[in-house]
Amino acid sequence: MPDASALPDDRALLFELFETTPRQGPGSVATTRRALRLLPDGLRTERVLDMGCGTGGSTLVLAEETGAHVTAVDIHPPFLATLRAQAEARGLGDRITTVVADMGSVDARGTGYDLVWAEGSAYSIGFEQALYSWKPLLRPGGCLVVTELVWFVDQPDERARAFLAVEYPDMRDEATRVRDARGAGYDVIDSFRLPADDWHAYYAGVERPLREAIARRGAQDVYTAMQREQQMYETCGDDYGYVCLVLQTPTRSRV
Numbered sequence: 728m729p730d731a732s733a734l735p736d737d738r739a740l741l742f743e744l745f746e747t748t749p750r751q752g753p754g755s756v757a758t759t760r761r762a763l764r765l766l767p768d769g770l771r772t773e774r775v776l777d778m779g780c781g782t783g784g785s786t787l788v789l790a791e792e793t794g795a796h797v798t799a800v801d802i803h804p805p806f807l808a809t810l811r812a813q814a815e816a817r818g819l820g821d822r823i824t825t826v827v828a829d830m831g832s833v834d835a836r837g838t839g840y841d842l843v844w845a846e847g848s849a850y851s852i853g854f855e856q857a858l859y860s861w862k863p864l865l866r867p868g869g870c871l872v873v874t875e876l877v878w879f880v881d882q883p884d885e886r887a888r889a890f891l892a893v894e895y896p897d898m899r900d901e902a903t904r905v906r907d908a909r910g911a912g913y914d915v916i917d918s919f920r921l922p923a924d925d926w927h928a929y930y931a932g933v934e935r936p937l938r939e940a941i942a943r944r945g946a947q948d949v950y951t952a953m954q955r956e957q958q959m960y961e962t963c964g965d966d967y968g969y970v971c972l973v974l975q976t977p978t979r980s981r982v
């Protein structure tokens with residue numbers, strides 16, 4: 728989703744557009760499965776927390792593939808309503824709990840999770856802040872899987888640099904995010920870059936709701952924001968993208 732703070736008048740419309748899309752940012756079933764396969768062999772995954780789950784593109788895969796109970800947290804209730812309906816339709820209703828909450832305030836979520844998952848959402852409370860504040864939610868040896876927008880090159884195209892300086896001023900490169908993870912006390916188990924297909928599917932998903940919003944009420948600013956974001960990716964998408972980090976907390980405390 729484009730940065731909602733840049734569209735104060737259209738914030739509600741922006742969220743509304745994504746209420747029925749499978750993802751609210753680049754990602755896919757294949758990518759969620761790929762990250763799951765990178766978890767350490769034999770990792771127990773009975774209790775999973777999906778932070779900033781949106782309409783549950785990852786949540787449903789996590790519940791289906793791991794057999795876990797998944798607590799899915801998001802701040803926007805209509806996203807969770809979509810997720811609930813999908814979970815019921817797939818017979819997963821009793822294994823997914825939806826919670827409307829700020830994922831930056833960790834107290835209410837409980838602790839001892841085997842796995843915390845966050846696709847495209849950590850940035851909204853600050854990547855490093857997310858690493859530090861979610862770590863106590865994990866049991867020793869539990870894992871955090873997080874995707875984050877990063878620079879892939881040292882000298883990005885000036886157009887992308889200028890665009891993302893506004894959209895995501897705290898964006899860093901891959902190596903920095905790996906260092907951040909180690910600095911926060913995680914072991915880096917693996918990482919991979921999300922494929923361009925994940926971006927294309929994300930934009931394809933919002934095409935129809937966007938067309939309908941334009942027909943109903945103009946929605947010009949939102950349309951322009953989406954167009955700019957997509958065109959930037961098509962032009963400069965080799966220079967930046969999402970990295971998926973698979974992290975694990977140590978099983979015993981380090982001295």
Ligand SMILES: C[S@@+](CC[C@H](N)C(=O)[O-])C[C@H]1O[C@@H](n2cnc3c(N)ncnc32)[C@H](O)[C@@H]1O
Pocket residue numbers: 728749750751752753754778779780781782783784785800801802803806828829830831845846847848851852
């Ligand atoms: C880019 S979307 C990613 C959604 C989903 N994980 C996916 O991959 O499609 C970011 C999500 O984080 C949610 N979000 C943003 N700030 C939040 C906060 N402070 N607490 C909980 N959810 C938040 C948004 O409502 C949105 O659903």
